[in-house]
Amino acid sequence: MIPSSRGLIGIAVAIITASVLSGALAARDWDQAGLTSVGGRVLSTDETPRPVPGATVTVLSADGLSLGSALTDVTGIFMVRGIPPGAVRIKAAKAAYLGVEYGARGPGRRGVAVPLDSGSTANVVLHLPRGAVVAGTVYDAFGNPFPGMPVQILRRRGHELVTAATDLDVRARTTDAEGRYRLYGLDAGEYIVGATPGIMGAGVEGRAVTDEEVRWARQLAAGGSRLIASPEAAPRISPHGHGRLVYASGYHPASLAADDARGVVLNQGDVRTGVDIRMQLQPASSLTGRTVGPDGTPVVARVTLFPEAAYAPDDAQGMLYTITSASSRGGVVGVRSGADGEFAITSLTPGTYRIAARAEAKDGPGPLWAMTRIRVADEDLDDVVVTLSPGGSVAGRIVAAGQDHEPPGDVLSGLRIDLVAEDDSIGAATLRALPVDGATAAFEATSIAPGRYRLQVEGVAQGWLASRAIAGETDLLDTPIDITAADRLAVTIVLSPGAASIGGRFSDATGQSVADYYVIVFPDEASAWLPRARRIRIARPDVTGRFEIPGLPAGAYRVAATWDVEPDEWFDATFLAALRPASIPVSLAEGERLVQDIRVGSGGGRLR
Numbered sequence: 160m161i162p163s164s165r166g167l168i169g170i171a172v173a174i175i176t177a178s179v180l181s182g183a184l185a186a187r188d189w190d191q192a193g194l195t196s197v198g199g200r201v202l203s204t205d206e207t208p209r210p211v212p213g214a215t216v217t218v219l220s221a222d223g224l225s226l227g228s229a230l231t232d233v234t235g236i237f238m239v240r241g242i243p244p245g246a247v248r249i250k251a252a253k254a255a256y257l258g259v260e261y262g263a264r265g266p267g268r269r270g271v272a273v274p275l276d277s278g279s280t281a282n283v284v285l286h287l288p289r290g291a292v293v294a295g296t297v298y299d300a301f302g303n304p305f306p307g308m309p310v311q312i313l314r315r316r317g318h319e320l321v322t323a324a325t326d327l328d329v330r331a332r333t334t335d336a337e338g339r340y341r342l343y344g345l346d347a348g349e350y351i352v353g354a355t356p357g358i359m360g361a362g363v364e365g366r367a368v369t370d371e372e373v374r375w376a377r378q379l380a381a382g383g384s385r386l387i388a389s390p391e392a393a394p395r396i397s398p399h400g401h402g403r404l405v406y407a408s409g410y411h412p413a414s415l416a417a418d419d420a421r422g423v424v425l426n427q428g429d430v431r432t433g434v435d436i437r438m439q440l441q442p443a444s445s446l447t448g449r450t451v452g453p454d455g456t457p458v459v460a461r462v463t464l465f466p467e468a469a470y471a472p473d474d475a476q477g478m479l480y481t482i483t484s485a486s487s488r489g490g491v492v493g494v495r496s497g498a499d500g501e502f503a504i505t506s507l508t509p510g511t512y513r514i515a516a517r518a519e520a521k522d523g524p525g526p527l528w529a530m531t532r533i534r535v536a537d538e539d540l541d542d543v544v545v546t547l548s549p550g551g552s553v554a555g556r557i558v559a560a561g562q563d564h565e566p567p568g569d570v571l572s573g574l575r576i577d578l579v580a581e582d583d584s585i586g587a588a589t590l591r592a593l594p595v596d597g598a599t600a601a602f603e604a605t606s607i608a609p610g611r612y613r614l615q616v617e618g619v620a621q622g623w624l625a626s627r628a629i630a631g632e633t634d635l636l637d638t639p640i641d642i643t644a645a646d647r648l649a650v651t652i653v654l655s656p657g658a659a660s661i662g663g664r665f666s667d668a669t670g671q672s673v674a675d676y677y678v679i680v681f682p683d684e685a686s687a688w689l690p691r692a693r694r695i696r697i698a699r700p701d702v703t704g705r706f707e708i709p710g711l712p713a714g715a716y717r718v719a720a721t722w723d724v725e726p727d728e729w730f731d732a733t734f735l736a737a738l739r740p741a742s743i744p745v746s747l748a749e750g751e752r753l754v755q756d757i758r759v760g761s762g763g764g765r766l767r
Contacts, residue, residue: 193277198238201231201251204288204427210235211287214253221246221272246272246701249283255343256287257427262674262699266346267726271674272701290344291425295411295434297338297354304338305354305438312342313351313417320417323350347429349422353410354436356508404440407508413437444535445505448543450496450516452527457500458547460518460527464492466510507535516545517608525550525606528644548644550606553578555650557600560626560749565600566654573618576602576652581611581639613639613691616652624658626712626749636712637687637694657750661718662707665700668760672704676720676759679729680708683715683744688732697729713749717742720757 197218202208216237217228226247227239248270252258261283262271273281293312297305310332314323323345334340334354342352410420411434423434450460496502516529527547533540557574559566614635616625628635630650642648661680665673681688681695688695694714700706719742728734745753 193244194240195242195244195275195278196238196240196280197242197247197249197273197275197283198236198280199249199283199285200235201237201253201285201287202235204286208286211251211253211256214251214256214287216285217250217252218242219248219250221248223248242275244275244277244279246274247281248272249281249285251285251287253287255290257290257344257346259285259287261285262702264675264723268723269677269697269699271699274701274703289428291347291427291429292341292343292431293345293350293352293423293425293434294339294341294430294432295352295436297334297340297409297436297438299406299438300440302437304334306334306336306338308334308338308340308354308356308438310334310340310342310436311353311355312345313353314348315351320351345425347425347427349424351410351417351420352423352434352436353408353417353420354438355408356406356438405443405506405508406438407441407510409436409438411436413439415439415441441509442537443506443508444537444539445503446507446533446535446540446543447501447503448514448540448545449500450502450518450529450545450547451500452518452521453546453548455546457498458496458518458521458527459498459500460496460516460529460545460547462494462496462502462504462545463515464504464507465513465515509535509537511535514543514545515608516547518547520549528606528608530609548609550608551642551644551646551648552603552605552607553642553648553650554603555601555628555630555648555652557602557652557654560653560655566623566656570620570623570654571600573620574600575617577615577617578604578607578612578642579615581613607642609641609643611639611641614650619654622656624655624710624712626653626655628652637689637692639689655713655749658709659711659713659747659749659751659753660707660709661711661716661745661747661753661755662705663754663756665704665706665720665757665759668758672700673759674700674702674704676700676722676757677724678706678708678757679719679721679724679735679738680711680716681719681729681735681738683717685732685736688730688735690730692730695730695735697724711747713747713751716745716747718745718755718757719743720759 197216199216201211201214201216203211210231210233212231212233212235214231214235214237215228216231216239218226218239220226226242229237229239231237249261250258250270251260257266259266260268260270261273263269266288273283275281297308297310299305312323313320315321332340332342407415408417409415410417411423412421413436414420423431425431446464448462450458450462452458492504492507494502494504511532511534514529514531514533518527520527528550529545529547531545533543557565557571565571614628616628616636619625625636628650630640630648633640635650640648663678665676665678667673677697677699679695679697682692694712694716696708696711698706698708717739719738721738724734743755745755747753
């Protein structure tokens with residue numbers, strides 16, 4: 160058994176206490192056609208726990224489908240009735256608190272399933288921890304409060320900064336009339352707080368002041384009025400003659416890049432104030448360009464500019480500005496090129512951008528597409544040529560495993576095949592199975608925008624599994640693929656009449672069932688450790704220590720157990736590499752159910 164990083168730093172006491180109440184709530188007469196009910200109380204995690212009224216308690220099926228919910232009363236008591244028998248998960252949530260699940264080790268963690276027999280009532284207690292709060296004021300470059308500024312809070316995940324999970328809506332994440340913000344319901348951890356005015360965001364009319372102008376002004380202030388009558392003494396003006404300065408994204412306390420920002424460490428329930436942000440002005444840039452077709456002639460196109468990554472010029476610190484008037488704008492930029500193909504976008508903040516373009520083809524069945532990247536610093540970009548081309552296409556057929564013909568018709572009904580864009584590519588396509596002549600099932604999509612896509616097969620009939628989707632030597636169900644304008648991709652999707660599964664039981668050194676662990680199944684081949692990979696699965700045992708991971712394709716896997724894991728961390732390649740040495744290799748055939756019991760102990764764990 161390999162503990163996660165949280166286990167290694169000593170998480171010994173769960174911050175959620177969820178226990179079955181023995182007789183605390185009387186089971187009520189609720190046995191309508193064998194349905195069950197779930198009742199209990201929701202309490203705070205204060206030193207002296209208090210009832211949490213108005214919390215929402217939701218009962219979920221083992222695979223996450225909502226089966227019913229209820230609000231707690233003033234005493235924290237709830238009751239959810241009419242639940243079908245089977246294993247269920249129980250979650251509680253309330254604004255300003257951290258959502259918890261029964262049996263989980265912390266907020267956002269997965270809990271344990273509770274088995275419900277026909278006509279039974281489960282009574283549980285869940286303790287809701289209050290979330291941390293971070294608050295402050297956003298100031299402009301002159302020390303004035305900055306109202307209406309969107310505020311974002313980021314958290315480091317591996318080598319990336321991702322938006323922190325919060326239930327706050329957009330209005331709650333925007334500064335008020337005094338430039339103040341307050342973000343609540345945050346888990347413990349280290350955060351980066353920033354303000355994001357948009358790629359054409361708030362700005363002022365003016366220009367950057369050169370060092371010569373600064374020296375000249377200081378001489379005037381010191382009594383050098385004779386300089387006024389001396390034309391040769393006039394200072395060189397800034398080269399940024401377009402006269403607009405804009406606010407780029409800023410991070411606490413006064414950084415232009417998130418990686419350079421000062422982190423804010425929050426413990427559970429902390430209220431951290433004074434996390435202020437000082438925004439900085441930068442010279443605005445403009446972009447002019449032309450949209451042309453495959454033959455180089457101008458085409459009228461819709462041009463959209465997306466921000467891709469923040470960029471801070473090396474000389475951005477310590478700049479002085481002359482201000483004439485103020486204005487503001489914001490949002491992703493979209494323009495239409497003219498009949499001559501020309502377009503212009505002004506007032507851009509520094510950064511890396513993606514230009515996406517779409518035009519209707521003069522001749523041909525589908526639109527023309529283009530995708531390119533540009534970098535904006537502190538100079539204008541002129542005559543950027545965006546060449547549009549016809550989109551790619553994907554076509555193929557669906558066959559049953561081991562056979563060269565279509566699966567039965569009832570298996571194909573409801574089947575959906577999607578190409579899902581891995582990035583912000585425009586024009587993500589959806590493909591649908593199209594039976595042809597009753598002898599095969601075919602699908603096709605044309606004019607697909609260039610980009611990276613993942614193929615997904617949804618709506619597969621119960622008892623069947625989309626085991627692979629082969630294009631050349633690549634399984635598109637496991638590996639994303641780049642589609643370009645010239646691509647004509649041929650795909651064969653194989654449906655198997657039976658998915659494999661892994662199940663078993665957790666026990667301690669004495670043979671007693673335990674439920675305080677996670678089991679993670681992942682591919683033996685590290686190249687398949689991709690975000691949201693279908694072969695990477697996680698499960699918690701139920702209160703009897705039993706677990707089941709269904710719906711696995713055949714192949715070589717590793718099985719590992721861990722004490723704790725953060726949400727989605729099981730998709731991180733570094734985390735899986737740490738699990739691998741103490742994992743056990745297994746091989747699954749199509750339709751096989753493998754029993755893999757797991758024994759854990761105080762001195763570590765082993766799989767058997």
